[in-house]
Amino acid sequence: MADWADMFIPDTPLLEIVVRGSVMYLALFTLLRVILKRESGTTGVTDLLVIVLLADAAQNGMSGGYNSITDGVLLVGVIVGWSYLLNAIAYRWQAAARLIRPGSLVLVRDGRILRHNMRRELITNEELHTLLRKQGIANLADVREVRMESDGGFSVTRTYGRSSADPEAPGRPG
Known part of the structure; x- marks a missing residue:
């Protein structure tokens, strides 16, 4: 029988989830931006990265890779947050856009x-x-x-x- 309280009480410190999600997102973004630009095809690098990381984070949260749904939801939020933040920064500052979105x-x-x-x-x-x-x-x-x-x-x-x-x-x- 499911322990309903354990499903929603985080078993990993919330700050650890934020840090892990942030480090993984930024590391993968950098690698994809620098090394695999040509390999991403017609899907933008950030789009591809978000899809892959969201799928993994959501899968862990749904399958019990985490003991709490809250852990999975928080990690998904961190990944979406970084994607939104980088796009917003690139939109507002041209100098940042050159780093975040490579030119042709x-x-x-x-x-x-x-x-x-x-x-x-x-x-x-x-x-x-x-x-x-x-x-x-x-x-x-x-x-x-x-x-x-x-x-x-x-x-x-x-x-x-x-x-x-x-x-x-x-x-x-x-």
Whole structure:
């Protein structure tokens, strides 16, 4: 039979939960921001991080990994709180936004590969050419710019000024 009082009385000091949740969130945010920007795909890093951590925190709280529901709810609150706080800081202060939300990085400009930027993000020539082929571009001379966006995705602008994602662009079925 369930002990209803134990389900709601925290068995871990509340400050410990806040500290553990904060350290894990900030450590994972930093690692994802610095190391795995390209791996996050089209989901923003903070979105991905919140989903993973929330799933883990909620699972522990629901499955009895904690002896109290309060522990799990508090940890979920800490994770959501850090996500909100970092987004609010990035919104209000441009200097912080540059650290929290990485800007886009130009990989190709006017048909020329910017090797330094490619090395910085560990993108090979083959990966770049694969990306261009997927956009229907066979020749670098047809590329005005390729950018790696802050979410890890890529955007391609053709030399004639239209994005390869533009449905009106020549050569695309309409």
